Amino acid sequence: MPEVIVVGGGPTGLLLAGDLAAAGVRVTVLERRREESNLTRAFVVHARTLEQLDARGLADRLLATGTRVDRFRLFGTVSVDLAPLPSRYPFMLVTPQYEVERTLAERALAAGATVLRGADVQGVRQETDHVDVSYRDPEGALRSVRAAYVVGTDGHHSTVRRALGLDFPGRSVVRSLMLADVRMTDPPAEQLTVDGKESGFCFVVPFGDGWYRVIARDRRRELPDDAPVALAEIAAVARHVFGTDFGMHDPRWMSRFHSDERQVQRYRVGRAFLAGDAAHVHSPAGGMGMNTGLQDAANLGWKLAAAVHGHDHPGTDRLLDSYHDERHPVGRMVLRMSGGLLQMALLRSGAARAVRNVVMPALLGVPAIGRQVRLRQSGIGIRYGRPPGAHPLVGTRASDVAADDGMRLYEALRAGGFVLVAPPEVLLPAPGVAIHGVTGQGLWKLVRPDGYVAWAGYSADGPNGLHAALGRWGADVVAPAHQRVRDRAGATSVPSNSRRSFQ
Numbered sequence: 476m477p478e479v480i481v482v483g484g485g486p487t488g489l490l491l492a493g494d495l496a497a498a499g500v501r502v503t504v505l506e507r508r509r510e511e512s513n514l515t516r517a518f519v520v521h522a523r524t525l526e527q528l529d530a531r532g533l534a535d536r537l538l539a540t541g542t543r544v545d546r547f548r549l550f551g552t553v554s555v556d557l558a559p560l561p562s563r564y565p566f567m568l569v570t571p572q573y574e575v576e577r578t579l580a581e582r583a584l585a586a587g588a589t590v591l592r593g594a595d596v597q598g599v600r601q602e603t604d605h606v607d608v609s610y611r612d613p614e615g616a617l618r619s620v621r622a623a624y625v626v627g628t629d630g631h632h633s634t635v636r637r638a639l640g641l642d643f644p645g646r647s648v649v650r651s652l653m654l655a656d657v658r659m660t661d662p663p664a665e666q667l668t669v670d671g672k673e674s675g676f677c678f679v680v681p682f683g684d685g686w687y688r689v690i691a692r693d694r695r696r697e698l699p700d701d702a703p704v705a706l707a708e709i710a711a712v713a714r715h716v717f718g719t720d721f722g723m724h725d726p727r728w729m730s731r732f733h734s735d736e737r738q739v740q741r742y743r744v745g746r747a748f749l750a751g752d753a754a755h756v757h758s759p760a761g762g763m764g765m766n767t768g769l770q771d772a773a774n775l776g777w778k779l780a781a782a783v784h785g786h787d788h789p790g791t792d793r794l795l796d797s798y799h800d801e802r803h804p805v806g807r808m809v810l811r812m813s814g815g816l817l818q819m820a821l822l823r824s825g826a827a828r829a830v831r832n833v834v835m836p837a838l839l840g841v842p843a844i845g846r847q848v849r850l851r852q853s854g855i856g857i858r859y860g861r862p863p864g865a866h867p868l869v870g871t872r873a874s875d876v877a878a879d880d881g882m883r884l885y886e887a888l889r890a891g892g893f894v895l896v897a898p899p900e901v902l903l904p905a906p907g908v909a910i911h912g913v914t915g916q917g918l919w920k921l922v923r924p925d926g927y928v929a930w931a932g933y934s935a936d937g938p939n940g941l942h943a944a945l946g947r948w949g950a951d952v953v954a955p956a957h958q959r960v961r962d963r964a965g966a967t968s969v970p971s972n973s974r975r976s977f978q
């Protein structure tokens with residue numbers, strides 16, 4: 476019997492399933508699609524997501540599939556330079572969504588997750604100590620599976636969200652966006668090109684393998700999503716906006732869609748959770764949807780694993796609630812940011828566009844504003860709340876540091892547990908916490924499995940000390956899977972020599 480059921484094997488569900496399986500949790504993914512998709516919606520992977528993949532040993536593999544974009548131009552006048560990002564990955568990776576899914580699916584399967592394809596979830600019922608999920612199997616038979624927790628990562632039209640009786644408040648923000656993947660005989664010089672005129676908007680980015688993604692909108696032709704798309708329609712918008720259609724030809728995929736901005740009010744209802752597009756949707760402007768879903772999963776995975784392994788731990792409920800408390804505000808910020816970018820791209824009046832084209836470069840030229848925009852869009856600047864009296868670093872993303880033996884923090888995080896960044900002479904504070912020894916590092920930092928600072932300070936004792944923080948976070952039940960011993964009754968214990976495996 477699985478301990479966690481993940482409904483939906485898109486990027487969010489696959490990352491989550493991999494994290495749970497790597498932490499020794501029995502996890503089953505129920506996915507409606509029978510085959511892997513080779514079509515792509517998302518194509519931009521931002522710096523913080525690449526850091527999260529680095530913490531799982533997957534970044535290099537994904538980097539090999541795409542093109543790095545470290546500078547781009549918006550609306551003809553606004554130049555955005557990502558090089559100053561304080562990250563190992565100061566760029567956006569342009570790669571098809573199916574490459575992300577493939578990478579995550581392979582890792583989830585290798586870690587021991589079960590993925591059932593052709594399993595169409597029909598409903599979810601919660602009891603005090605379990606959930607029952609019903610689904611139709613590939614032959615159409617109705618089946619039911621029981622687990623301790625369920626996570627709905629089943630996208631915009633989430634069945635899990637509906638089964639929980641949750642609304643998805645928001646609105647449609649743009650209709651009749653056209654999408655095509657094409658070849659070009661005369662492609663743009665810029666890596667990423669986007670502009671809008673009075674009746675149209677167009678965006679072009681190369682995948683790096685000879686294919687280009689074009690997104691276009693003709694304000695005068697608002698058609699339903701199922702109206703066919705002709706390449707000539709998209710080329711005409713490009714000519715109107717850029718003065719050229721770049722010789723686009725041979726489309727391999729064309730589609731028409733509309734975009735909503737919606738967010739569910741609760742990410743957790745008892746034993747059920749929502750993540751990714753099931754919890755929040757917005758337009759593709761800013762390329763943040765998949766990135767936000769992947770980071771939801773990274774936030775939830777270790778907390779859920781802790782709940783499964785230490786189900787009677789007094790802090791479990793609070794830890795699970797912290798998923799909503801931390802990720803809901805991030806989802807709201809992303810909706811606002813993406814909505815703002817979309818409005819700017821769709822400005823109709825020439826005067827408003829002229830103001831935009833003057834004001835935006837001026838604003839982004841102010842170092843503090845340019846920095847904030849870069850930090851937010853890349854995800855590097857995302858931070859979570861901190862308790863009163865905690866060090867200001869608590870809740871911020873832990874930046875990568877190398878230990879004396881050369882191992883980087885994000886490599887140490889690959890074991891799945893907490894990592895204490897402190898001078899090597901500091902003694903092991905708890906089972907399941909690795910010491911990442913950095914000589915001369917005055918401030919000690921306890922880093923959560925998802926790469927955020929859980930605690931920072933100089934002392935192990937006292938109400939704001941390390942031991943209190945370890946108790947608060949239940950760090951002792953978040954031990955990596957290879958340090959976890961499961962006895963015959965299913966109870967788990969963590970051997971106390973866990974320090975050794977990190978040295």
Ligand SMILES: Cc1cc2nc3c(=O)[nH]c(=O)nc-3n(C[C@H](O)[C@H](O)[C@H](O)COP(=O)(O)OP(=O)(O)OC[C@H]3O[C@@H](n4cnc5c(N)ncnc54)[C@H](O)[C@@H]3O)c2cc1C
Nearest residue numbers: 483485486487507517518519596630751752762764765766
């Ligand atoms: C044109 C376009 C461009 C985009 N570009 C970007 C970008 O550059 N960067 C970015 O970050 N985001 C981008 N996005 C958004 C991104 O595609 C989504 O945010 C992302 O796919 C969400 O991932 P997910 O795993 O949460 O949901 P999904 O990818 O929607 O996956 C949900 C899965 O659940 C399955 N499912 C649904 N219902 C059931 C059920 N009842 N039972 C079982 N399985 C079920 C589905 O088959 C699917 O596999 C773009 C979107 C569009 C439309």
